[in-house]
Amino acid sequence: MLDQIKQQISRVKALGASYVDTRWYPVEETNSLLMWNGNLKESSATFESGLGVRVLYHGAWGFSASSDTSDLAALYDRALDNARIASERLSLPVRLAEKDAIQAKFVSPNKINPFEVPLSEKVAFLSEMDKKLNQPGVTQRASSLTFTRKQIIFVDSEGSEIEKVITEVFAGLEVDGVDSEGGMHERKFSPFRRGDSRGWETIDLQHFSENAERIVRELNDTLNADPCPVDDRSVILLPGIMYLQTHETIGHALELDRILGYELAFAGGSFVTLDDFGKLRYGSEKLTARADATLPNTPGSFGFDDDGIPAQDNLLIDRGLLVGAISGRQMVEEANARAHRQIFNGSSGANRATSFYRVPIERMTNINIDPGNDGTLEEIIRNTEKGIVLDGDRSWSIGSNREQFHFGTEAGWLVEDGRVTRAVKNATYKGATLPFWNSLTAVGDASTWEVYYVPNCGKGQPNQIMQLGHGVPVCRFDNVRIGE
Numbered sequence: 001m002l003d004q005i006k007q008q009i010s011r012v013k014a015l016g017a018s019y020v021d022t023r024w025y026p027v028e029e030t031n032s033l034l035m036w037n038g039n040l041k042e043s044s045a046t047f048e049s050g051l052g053v054r055v056l057y058h059g060a061w062g063f064s065a066s067s068d069t070s071d072l073a074a075l076y077d078r079a080l081d082n083a084r085i086a087s088e089r090l091s092l093p094v095r096l097a098e099k100d101a102i103q104a105k106f107v108s109p110n111k112i113n114p115f116e117v118p119l120s121e122k123v124a125f126l127s128e129m130d131k132k133l134n135q136p137g138v139t140q141r142a143s144s145l146t147f148t149r150k151q152i153i154f155v156d157s158e159g160s161e162i163e164k165v166i167t168e169v170f171a172g173l174e175v176d177g178v179d180s181e182g183g184m185h186e187r188k189f190s191p192f193r194r195g196d197s198r199g200w201e202t203i204d205l206q207h208f209s210e211n212a213e214r215i216v217r218e219l220n221d222t223l224n225a226d227p228c229p230v231d232d233r234s235v236i237l238l239p240g241i242m243y244l245q246t247h248e249t250i251g252h253a254l255e256l257d258r259i260l261g262y263e264l265a266f267a268g269g270s271f272v273t274l275d276d277f278g279k280l281r282y283g284s285e286k287l288t289a290r291a292d293a294t295l296p297n298t299p300g301s302f303g304f305d306d307d308g309i310p311a312q313d314n315l316l317i318d319r320g321l322l323v324g325a326i327s328g329r330q331m332v333e334e335a336n337a338r339a340h341r342q343i344f345n346g347s348s349g350a351n352r353a354t355s356f357y358r359v360p361i362e363r364m365t366n367i368n369i370d371p372g373n374d375g376t377l378e379e380i381i382r383n384t385e386k387g388i389v390l391d392g393d394r395s396w397s398i399g400s401n402r403e404q405f406h407f408g409t410e411a412g413w414l415v416e417d418g419r420v421t422r423a424v425k426n427a428t429y430k431g432a433t434l435p436f437w438n439s440l441t442a443v444g445d446a447s448t449w450e451v452y453y454v455p456n457c458g459k460g461q462p463n464q465i466m467q468l469g470h471g472v473p474v475c476r477f478d479n480v481r482i483g484e
């Protein structure tokens with residue numbers, strides 16, 4: 001198959017294409033299990049394979065994909081024909097940033113292949129978690145496991161040949177309860193990065209059991225709590241909500257295709273403009289953010305993107321100043337041309353597709369906030385006069401250009417004079433993106449920094465679901481509106 005792919009790439013190049021690439025998925029499989037209130041509600045397995053072909057002809061893209069590999073010539077001809085037709089209606093010719101030809105292999109770290117673990121063992125784990133969650137105050141309970149495995153072989157007309165084998169493990173626990181007024185509340189646990197691999201060995205029974213007990217306890221605290229007051233306070237965000245704040249108001253806002261207007265019809269654009277790079281005060285000097293696809297053991301680290309660019313640690317915000325974006329080969333060239341200056345020196349290696357039948361687009365890698373020098377969670381609380389500690393994502397509303405937000409959280413605890421006083425329910429907070437990040441006054445040290453996995457980030461039209469991670473510390477923001 002690999003020889004046939006190379007032959008077709010050479011043939012299409014000879015027909016006038018300036019660039020051709022292929023993503024061949026020999027295997028892409030998923031296994032999902034869900035236990036709900038003691039019943040195995042879902043146990044599914046999917047398998048697919050196929051090829052996706054991109055052709056650049058006279059500055060226009062053509063794309064074709066199929067799970068039928070019996071007639072590769074027809075598949076490549078279809079992509080070329082699509083590019084030819086598109087070139088007749090072209091307003092801005094596509095240019096690709098330079099890159100090196102690479103021959104390489106990337107295998108995500110895992111010790112025990114989850115697809116080789118017997119179904120009975122997976123169900124036994126879910127059953128054990130269900131027992132832990134089945135406690136007073138819990139009216140609904142769920143535990144889930146999802147495993148994915150992809151083998152991707154990338155070949156292009158510039159001499160690159162890259163193989164990736166990526167295995168992911170996602171798990172979750174959830175408990176729901178009803179308070180005395182009939183309001184529904186939830187508390188979830190989605191495990192963050194632990195250890196140096198992410199195979200079946202990460203499904204640690206003791207770790208999950210401890211957190212099952214914790215979320216049941218915190219749910220009951222919330223059910224018996226008074227409503228969150230409407231107030232202006234310092235908000236102390238734990239990683240379980242800080243990851244979402246980072247995801248929605250830094251990650252999506254700094255995807256370069258959004259900045260150029262390519263998501264406006266579907267998932268919204270960005271308030272950031274090309275003139276902002278190197279000038280915009282995105283946050284306080286305590287804020288340093290990066291797109292780090294080199295971080296070990298996370299879904300946002302994949303070795304090479306779908307343009308064949310090596311994973312990078314790309315600085316986005318440097319001590320509050322906007323300096324970088326999440327980008328691929330095409331968008332950096334278009335951005336530089338539109339700005340009439342060189343903002344970007346090549347791709348940041350963030351072009352990815354969810355499968356062989358979708359075209360690569362700019363996607364978040366690991367969008368991380370560097371840990372700071374303001375101590376542990378306890379020290380930050382101790383140095384807060386009037387605040388609230390928040391955790392868990394319950395609801396979210398984002399402005400169409402990421403310029404504002406409103407988040408509901410699962411759990412909240414008021415802080416008075418440097419100590420936690422009581423839990424509150426229905427805790428929310430809101431703000432405008434730039435004033436909010438500029439109100440950042442404390443960033444926790446490395447002991448507060450955790451990497452949260454995101455298995456379901458949606459973007460694009462048709463929609464593409466992508467996996468990534470966020471490494472975030474505890475952060476405090478001052479004068480934030482809560483309770484509305």
